[in-house]
Amino acid sequence: xxxxxTKGTRPPPIDADTPLLGEVIxxxxxxxxxxxxxxxxxxxxxxxxxxxxxxxxxRHAFTRACKKLSERRIIRQVAEDAHTLSFQFTSEERDxxxxxxxxxxxxxxxxxxxxxxxxxxxxATLAQEALDDCIEARGGADVTRVIQRLFERNxxxxxxxxxxxxxxxxxxxxAFLDRVDRFVRRLNGxxxxxxxxxxxxxxxxxxREAVASGIAxxxxxxxxxxxxxxxxxxxxxxxxxxxxxxxxxxxLEAYAAYLGxxxxxxxRGLAAASRLLRQRVEEMAESGT
Numbered sequence: 001x002x003x004x005x006t007k008g009t010r011p012p013p014i015d016a017d018t019p020l021l022g023e024v025i026x027x028x029x030x031x032x033x034x035x036x037x038x039x040x041x042x043x044x045x046x047x048x049x050x051x052x053x054x055x056x057x058x059r060h061a062f063t064r065a066c067k068k069l070s071e072r073r074i075i076r077q078v079a080e081d082a083h084t085l086s087f088q089f090t091s092e093e094r095d096x097x098x099x100x101x102x103x104x105x106x107x108x109x110x111x112x113x114x115x116x117x118x119x120x121x122x123x124a125t126l127a128q129e130a131l132d133d134c135i136e137a138r139g140g141a142d143v144t145r146v147i148q149r150l151f152e153r154n155x156x157x158x159x160x161x162x163x164x165x166x167x168x169x170x171x172x173x174x175a176f177l178d179r180v181d182r183f184v185r186r187l188n189g190x191x192x193x194x195x196x197x198x199x200x201x202x203x204x205x206x207x208r209e210a211v212a213s214g215i216a217x218x219x220x221x222x223x224x225x226x227x228x229x230x231x232x233x234x235x236x237x238x239x240x241x242x243x244x245x246x247x248x249x250x251x252l253e254a255y256a257a258y259l260g261x262x263x264x265x266x267x268r269g270l271a272a273a274s275r276l277l278r279q280r281v282e283e284m285a286e287s288g289t
Contacts, residue, residue, distance in 0.1 A: 019198045021207045021258065022170040023177065024160060027147060028190040029140035036136050039146065039187070046183035052149040056135050056142075058114035059085055065130035073104060085109045089123065143187060150180060156251065158214035160206070168196070168210045170255065211255050212262035218248045219266060222273040229280040231287045238281060245274055 034042070039053045062085070066075045072092050079086040089104040107118040107127060114131060118124035151157045155173035160166050169177055177193070184191045196203050222245050229238065248270055256263055 020171045020174075021196045021198050021203065022168055023174070024166060024168055024194040024196060025177070026166045026192045027144070027184050028192075029143040029147075029184070029187070032138075032140040032143050032187050032189050034138050034143070034187055036138055039138050039143070042183050042186045043146075045186060046179045048150055048179055048183055049153060052146050052153070053138075056138075057111075058109060058131065058135065059111055061114070061134040062087075062109055062131050064134040065127065068130045068134075069127060074101070078106070083111060085111065140189070143184075143189060147180060147184065156214070156255075158210040160210045168207060170211075170258065172254075207258055208260050208262060211258045212266065215248065215251055215255070215259075215266050216269065218244075218251070219269040219273055222248065222270070223276065226273060226277045226280055229277075229284070231284055233280075233284065238277070238284075241277055245270065245277065 036053065036055070040050050043050045043053060066087075069075060069089075074090045074092060076088050076090070077085060078088045085108070087107045087109070089107060091102050091104045093100045093102070105118050105120045105123055107116060107123070109116055109131075114135060116124055116128040116131060118127065148157070155169060155176050157167040157169060160168050181191045181193065196207060198204065222241065225241055225244075229241075252259070252263060252266055252270065259266065
């Protein structure tokens with residue numbers, strides 16, 4: 001008989017009345033390809049913020065296009081001004097036991113419009129087609145960035161492993177998570193969701209550690225940012241730092257039930273970051289007088 005079936009080894013069942021701390025999630029978008037318009041439609045269908053799918057700027061799309069255009073040629077940016085980017089295309093040819101490199105053409109990209117111009121009409125057409133396709137096409141990495149952006153705006157992801165990829169989402173965000181789930185599946189991605197019931201020693205401890213670690217990372221970021229402030233720091237930067245500290249304080253209050261004894265330690269760290277910010281502001285004010 002399997003040891004899993006031995007009396008006394010089975011965990012207690014989870015029924016509909018068992019309160020949940022939240023869910024452990026992991027999504028996969030490998031192999032996902034979608035047009036930008038399809039990405040917007042999937043967000044709209046899921047009741048999610050369409051602005052999370054930002055337009056891909058021509059300069060970044062051209063970086064992708066270069067991968068398609070780089071067969072037997074080397075592409076390097078050679079100049080940039082307020083409106084255009086210039087690239088040198090150098091052909092690479094095998095000549096016996098050596099390689100020969102010849103200037104093929106100079107290509108100009110308009111930053112605002114994405115229009116490509118080049119003395120070689122054929123190369124210009126090829127580059128424009130590749131660029132247009134990259135501006136419109138989205139892959140798995142793009143979809144993952146959209147998901148992360150959605151969580152940044154609406155909920156919290158607490159990593160449960162050092163290298164990310166698997167996260168804890170508190171129970172209060174379940175409805176939002178349902179919408180993200182629909183969005184991911186519509187794009188033929190995967191969303192794995194594992195409920196974490198309250199009241200189990202391992203589960204309670206793991207959630208506490210994950211949430212505390214996530215908030216501690218935020219506190220460390222605040223402290224490091226404030227420590228770098230000097231007389232040349234812009235007022236808007238100081239205001240953003242103060243707002244981020246305020247947001248982290250709100251998270252501490254919102255997730256107090258998950259943190260247990262960790263809350264006091266995190267509050268001390270956040271208070272120290274806040275005091276340091278006030279000190280830096282006073283020092284900058286004195287240096288400006």
